[in-house]
Amino acid sequence: MLTRVQALGARGLDVVRTIGAASVFLWQALVCWPRWRLAIPLLIQQIYAVGVLSLVIIIVSGLFIGMVLGLQGYNILITYGSEQALGTLVSLTLTRELGPVVTALLFAGRAGSALTAEIGLMKATEQLSSMEMIGVDPLRRIIAPRFWAGVLTMPMLATIFTAVGILGGRLVGVDWLGIFEGSYWANMQQSVEFIDDVLNGLIKALAFGIAVTWIAVFQGYDCEPTSEGISRATTRTVVYGSLAVLALDFILTAVMFGGV
Amino acid sequence: MAKPSACHQPYALIPQKKIRCYDARLYWLEIIAMADALSDLVHIRDLSFSRGNRVIFDRVNVRIRRGQVTAIMGPSGCGKTTLLRFIGGQLRPDSGEVWVDGQNVPALSRDDLFKLRARMGMLFQSGALFSDLTVHENVAFPLRAHTQLSESLIHDIVLMKLESVGLRGAEQLMPAELSGGMARRAALARAIALDPHLIMYDEPFAGQDPMVMGVLVRLIRTLREALDLTSVIVSHDVSETLSIADYIYVLANGAVVGEGTPDQLRASESPFIQQFLNGSAEGPVRFQYPSQPWADVLGA
Numbered sequence: 001m002l003t004r005v006q007a008l009g010a011r012g013l014d015v016v017r018t019i020g021a022a023s024v025f026l027w028q029a030l031v032c033w034p035r036w037r038l039a040i041p042l043l044i045q046q047i048y049a050v051g052v053l054s055l056v057i058i059i060v061s062g063l064f065i066g067m068v069l070g071l072q073g074y075n076i077l078i079t080y081g082s083e084q085a086l087g088t089l090v091s092l093t094l095t096r097e098l099g100p101v102v103t104a105l106l107f108a109g110r111a112g113s114a115l116t117a118e119i120g121l122m123k124a125t126e127q128l129s130s131m132e133m134i135g136v137d138p139l140r141r142i143i144a145p146r147f148w149a150g151v152l153t154m155p156m157l158a159t160i161f162t163a164v165g166i167l168g169g170r171l172v173g174v175d176w177l178g179i180f181e182g183s184y185w186a187n188m189q190q191s192v193e194f195i196d197d198v199l200n201g202l203i204k205a206l207a208f209g210i211a212v213t214w215i216a217v218f219q220g221y222d223c224e225p226t227s228e229g230i231s232r233a234t235t236r237t238v239v240y241g242s243l244a245v246l247a248l249d250f251i252l253t254a255v256m257f258g259g260v
Numbered sequence: 261m262a263k264p265s266a267c268h269q270p271y272a273l274i275p276q277k278k279i280r281c282y283d284a285r286l287y288w289l290e291i292i293a294m295a296d297a298l299s300d301l302v303h304i305r306d307l308s309f310s311r312g313n314r315v316i317f318d319r320v321n322v323r324i325r326r327g328q329v330t331a332i333m334g335p336s337g338c339g340k341t342t343l344l345r346f347i348g349g350q351l352r353p354d355s356g357e358v359w360v361d362g363q364n365v366p367a368l369s370r371d372d373l374f375k376l377r378a379r380m381g382m383l384f385q386s387g388a389l390f391s392d393l394t395v396h397e398n399v400a401f402p403l404r405a406h407t408q409l410s411e412s413l414i415h416d417i418v419l420m421k422l423e424s425v426g427l428r429g430a431e432q433l434m435p436a437e438l439s440g441g442m443a444r445r446a447a448l449a450r451a452i453a454l455d456p457h458l459i460m461y462d463e464p465f466a467g468q469d470p471m472v473m474g475v476l477v478r479l480i481r482t483l484r485e486a487l488d489l490t491s492v493i494v495s496h497d498v499s500e501t502l503s504i505a506d507y508i509y510v511l512a513n514g515a516v517v518g519e520g521t522p523d524q525l526r527a528s529e530s531p532f533i534q535q536f537l538n539g540s541a542e543g544p545v546r547f548q549y550p551s552q553p554w555a556d557v558l559g560a
Contacts, residue, residue, distance in 0.1 A: 028370070038405075122391075130388035133348050134402045134450075135378030137370075 022218045029139040029147060029217075042145040050111045050146065050213075051153030055160070057110050058103060062161035065102060066168025069093055073169070074177050086179055087188035090169035091162075095192060095201040096257070099162035101249050104208035107154060108241030112216035115146055116237040119220025120230035128221075143217050150216070154209025155202045162201065200256045207248055212241040300359075301326045301458055301490045302347055307356035309342070316342055318514040319356070324458075329484055329491040331501045334511035335536065335545060340494040341385070343511070344460045347492070348382060349373045361457060378406050381451030381459040385466060387443035389435040395422070395446045396431040402453045421449040425479060441472030445479070452483060458490045459483070465497040473500060480504055498537055502526075510536060512545070 073089040119142065122128050128138045166188070173179045192198065216237045223233035302324035309317045316339045324330045332340045345351045346358050349365045358365040363376060389398050399418045403409060409417070422428045425445040435443060444464065451459055461480065465473050481504050483489050495501045501508070502522040510518040510525070510533060518525060518533045525533055535543030551557075 125391070126384045126386050126388035127390055129350065130382065130384055130447075131390075132350060132374075133377055133380065133382040134405065135374045135376075135380075136402075136405045137374055 018222075021222070022214065025139070025143075025218055025221065026147070026214060028137075029143040032140055032144075039145065042141070043148055046145045046149035047153055050115070050149045051157060054107060054110050054153070054157060057106055058157050058161050059164050061102065061106055062099075062164035063168040063171075065098060065161075066090060066094065066165030066170075067172045069098075069165065070169035070172030070177075074173055074179070083173075083177075083179055084183040085187055086169065086173045087166075087184035087186075088191040090173070091166055091188040091192050092197060094162040094165045094169075095197045097249070097253070099165065100158045100201050100204040100208055101245060103158040103161045103205065104154065104212055104245040105242055107150075107157060107209070108212045108216070108238050108245065111150065111153075112212050112237045112241050113234045115150070115213070115216040116220040116223070116234045117230060119143070119146075119217060120223040120225070120233050123221065123223065124225035124227075124230060139221075143221060146217055147213050150213025151206065151209045154212070155205040158201065158205035158208075196256075200252075203256075204249065204252050207252060208245045211244040211248055215241045215244060299325055301361055302492070303357075303359040304343070304346065305357045305359070307343075307346065307358065308354045309339075309346070309351070309356075310354055315514045317353075317356075320511070320514070320516055322509055322516065324490060324492055325507070326490050327484075327488050328506040329480070329493060329504055331493045331495060331505035331508045332511060333494075333496055333498070333501060333508055333536070334517075336496065338511045339514065340496075340511060341462050344382070344462055344492065344494055347458075347460065348377060348380060378402075378454065379457050381454070381456040383444065383448050383451050383459070383461045383464055385463040387435070387440075387447040389438075389443055389447055389450070391435050393435075394431065395427060395433050395435070395438070398435070398446060399431075399450045399453050402450065406454060417453070418449075421453055422446075424452075424482075425449045426475070441468055441475070444468070444472075444476070448476075448479065452487070452489075455487060456489070458492070460492045460494070462494050463496075464493065465495055465500050473497075477504055498539065502537075512536075 069090045070086060073086050073093075074083055077083045077085055077089065119128075122138075122142065128142065131138045131141060170181070170184055174181045174184055219233040219237045219240075223229045300323045302322070304320060304322040307317050307320045307322075308315075320343075322332070322343070332343055334340055342351065346353060347360060347365070349358075349368065352366045360376060361379065363372070365373070365376070368376060389395075390401065393401065396415075396418055399421050400414050403414045403417060407414075419428055419431065422431055425448050427442060427445055427449065430438065430442060430446070435446070438446060448464075464476050464480070468476065477500050480491060480493070484491055484504075493501060493505060502525070505522060507521060508519065508525055509516050512532060518528055518530055520528070525537065528534065532544045534540075535545055
């Protein structure tokens with residue numbers, strides 16, 4: 001019994017130590033005077049790697065999720081004779097919840113795992129060590145641009161996901177199931193508030209972007225420099241990133257919409 | 261004023277008849293001690309370091325003189341590469357001091373440490389070239405990071421560095437397209453790009469064919485003579501290292517078990533040094549990992 005309590009305590013200390021190490025890691029990576037001449041090209045390069053290369057999965061997923069929402073929503077709404085409210089259902093579901101959350105989950109799987117594997121492999125092949133010995137801080141050169149790229153692209157990807165999802169809902173609702181197009185757009189325009197829905201959705205996406213990218217870069221930098229270590233770190237990024245997104249979603253939803 | 265220790269060697273060097281008073285002797289002592297310290301680019305004092313229960317270093321002392329090639333030798337796993345990581349400030353000791361160019365490395369701030377590293381070069385065992393950059397971009401990397409030179413000047417310097425390692429024609433190749441020996445030479449060109457004061461070679465000869473090994477030996481010797489580089493070589497390739505080193509430290513079991521010039525080490529009567537230099541399986545270091553007797557294993 002005592003051994004189990006000790007093991008639990010040791011695990012707890014490990015978690016606290018890891019959170020502390022991750023915080024110091026992020027602080028050292030981000031708190032510095034930026035050298036714009038070097039930083040901007042690196043950031044653009046990473047926005048391409050993290051954001052642009054994630055576009056295909058985001059667009060395809062957004063389209064299908066919007067189509068499914070359209071189909072399911074129509075089947076439920078028609079029971080109450082309010083199928084004209086499909087635009088409201090699709091748009092609110094996507095802007096408030098599914099847009100940021102599903103984008104973040106896809107982002108953790110696609111870009112997060114790639115970031116972890118890339119940084120882990122750089123560690124295993126001593127590229128990070130050699131950069132340190134050249135006198136260039138890898139936290140600022142490798143970690144910071146990747147982190148900012150993740151934080152900046154997540155809201156953009158979530159916006160694209162939501163927009164494509166709404167088009168997918170329209171495709172099913174209007175073109176296939178025959179809802180009047182005017183009411184699809186008009187109801188949406190009437191019910192979606194910029195601050196309450198769109199802005200809150202963007203804030204969520206930003207928070208998820210910070211959490212997922214932070215986890216991804218830290219796991220890569222902190223991994224055991226072996227093939228097995230990189231594999232474990234990549235898995236941890238996807239698992240911890242997804243759990244963090246879902247937990248944060250609950251907290252943010254409670255704060256943003258809890259009083260409604 | 262404290263009386264200087266009688267065993268202080270520089271003190272004995274001062275001609276007695278030239279000393280007029282006690283203060284003058286102390287003054288000269290300080291000058292000699294300072295000159296002595298300045299001649300060491302790296303001075304490791306009483307370094308102790310453990311990983312878990314395993315003692316890696318126990319009060320190790322190493323001095324690396326300016327302009328010399330100093331070799332750190334010893335069996336695999338004795339902490340040779342770890343010692344380089346202390347000089348580069350990538351590890352912090354449990355106790356002891358690591359002085360590099362007059363600065364105590366473990367006490368430096370993060371920014372000062374990176375400034376100091378800009379004056380060092382290190383050749384990693386794997387080469388550690390940046391895999392997403394060409395050979396040219398790899399060599400240009402430290403120049404772009406630490407200087408404000410124009411791109412045309414950087415280009416010329418890179419070509420000169422690549423020429424010195426025989427890879428000018430390979431400037432546009434990616435690291436994945438290089439052989440092991442070429443990758444190490446490209447990494448050497450990158451390590452000397454900023455003309456460092458100190459260059460550290462981590463197992464430069466490991467896994468190389470005799471031709472590449474000969475080229476690397478010649479390069480290390482030429483660099484030392486042409487640029488007056490202070491070099492530290494970590495290696496267990498005995499003949500190559502003895503042929504280029506001015507001074508050698510032999511590490512084993514967390515301590516320096518032998519030191520001296522190549523000739524002094526060859527003449528050493530220490531059984532360990534002789535076993536190491538001759539590559540013999542018989543000696544104080546056991547070849548067999550400790551195990552049960554054969555008879556017990558086979559149940560005889």
